[in-house]
Amino acid sequence: MTSMNLVQAIRSGLREAMRQDDDVMLLGEDIGKLGGVFRVTQGLEEEFGADRVLDTPLSETGIIGTAIGMALHGLRPVSEIQFADFIYPGFDQLVNEAAKYRYRTAGELHVPMVVRTPYGGGIRGGQYHSQSPEALFIHTPGLKVVCPSNPYDAKGLLMEAIRDEDPVIFFEPKRVYRAVKMDVPDEPYAVPLGQAKVVRSGAQVTCVAWGAMLYEAFSAAETAAGQGVDVEVIDLRTLWPLDIDTLVSSVEKTGRFVIVHEAPRTCGFGSELVALLTERAFLHLEAPPVRVTGWDTPFPLTHEREYLPLAHRIVPALLETARY
């Protein structure tokens, strides 16, 4: 066990995966000598060499497109897209190619690859270093989408994603890259994909969050507890495929739920969660579902703390839902 932050835990996951399997390759901009702009890959080029850690030219199409080719031909590429905001030049490759190879070859070919990318606001990065585009990928049949909130889950989920036979987009909450530290095993381990985690159990309201906003949801739940409202907080961990059972059974118990995410509200993943839970737990609901999300605008700079669904906006939502 070593006390690690998210950056260190993800690095440890990459290192262990590369030690275990020679076919695991890294690709990305500035990931070599510099170790990536967030230093996640620091020291990996030194340990594994420049032919397993490709410090690529500036092209997300090139990174994701060639990673697909490598995955088709026996390797296990893990790409880093420097910021989620810059994934779009590779969007065609992800949506039309990575996501569809298995289907269009009747299962003969598939693309076992991971695309890691830091996402979200809170680093004073303005509209191009703050986006949360997870819904675009959840909407794409064939892609899995993972978003850990803490170092232990991050390493375990990443190692599992690398072993997974389908393409996985791995969103890393950069707002808390260095803010959370916990004991993480040095050796390899797995956290299975597709399992949410109840991080605080409660009886009156279910609050669903992931990534950096999990901490806001948790702190809002503590505040609500002080005002007599007992909140259950669920960390989704894997966004798709969704752990529907954990969510439904929580909402059947509480009868009320609040979804929190950074992405804009309209067609955000919250919309799908509201639909799924309303369809499945309708007769248990005591209050209309609530979404606390980023506003439907591009991500701002000066007022990013008013844009983000931080605890100050979650608390009133929890209290109102509980008292509806």
Added chain:
Amino acid sequence: MHINRADGTLDPSLDPGLSIDQLVSLYKAMVRTRVVDDRLERLQRQGRIAFHVGSMGEEAAIIGAAAALRDHDWIVPCYREVGALLWRGYPLQRYIDHMYGNAGDPVRGRQMPDHTFSREHRYLAVSAPIGTQIPHAVGMAMAAKKRGLDECVGVFFGDGATSSNDFHAAMNFAAVYQAPVLFLCRNNGYAISLPAERQTAVPRLSEKGAAYGVPALRVDGNDVLAVWKSVREGVRRATEGDGPTFVELATYRLGGHSTSDDPRAYRGDDEVERWRKADPLRRLRAHIERRDAWSEAMDADWRAACESEVRECVQRAEETPAAELGDLFTDVYAEPPWHLREQRAQCLDGPRAEGEEHEP
């Protein structure tokens, strides 16, 4: 191409014949940009602004190209070219207000520092995604041609951008449609940490223009006269109907990629020291001093004047209130639809956040 020699003499066969007043103005603009850069870097280190991306070492490439374009020609920037905007007379106060994202910021605190815009100065809005502006410049040039305007467009981008999809699409369209556009490729040696020779396997990026049928040349980007002359020739070609030109401005990024970068992780001090000797400011200064149009005392005075100008702007920017919260919701569409009116009300009537964000 190489005109301004290190000792301050000029190659007489290539000298474009700028007046001494023009040369002194260019030098003063380059120094002013350097002083502003320096101050902003310190402000970021003190946590007073979020970020800065500077142009130390690239002033000749940026300001020389801006000076060779005509004032009504659009400049389509990457993000390192504020020197070109200041050259066109953009008020320094407005730029510093932008750096603070305060109520004086023309882009209303929406963009990261150094992502500004001025329609009045024909300087297009900076976008962080690399390469995306290059086809816009081509389209604007196609529009100018279609509308019969006596205009061309100068688009800046780095060596890294020549790997982007958009770069290739732009080259191809520009050549096919003979758009009056100048591709101003600041080859400053690095894309963050990746050296240019690992970005692209051809040694001259200008070949990437030539491959598409865009006449291309490579010039010493630290030689303001060579930059001016080659860009002015591109302007002539564009306005006479000869289509696009690609100018590779070979230069060097003396500072980090931005204030978030620590270049010691990927390059040695000796390399930087070598390039310091080729500092574009030094060379132009040597020339104007040689012609007795500049002196040590004038240099010190000018730097001091620039420094106090920046200091005053910073002070005013810090006294100016933050950009309006309600502005978060404007300009998404021409008219805010129901959902944005509703969200605006929710936000303004809702609870306020406490505290400040910090770098991760």
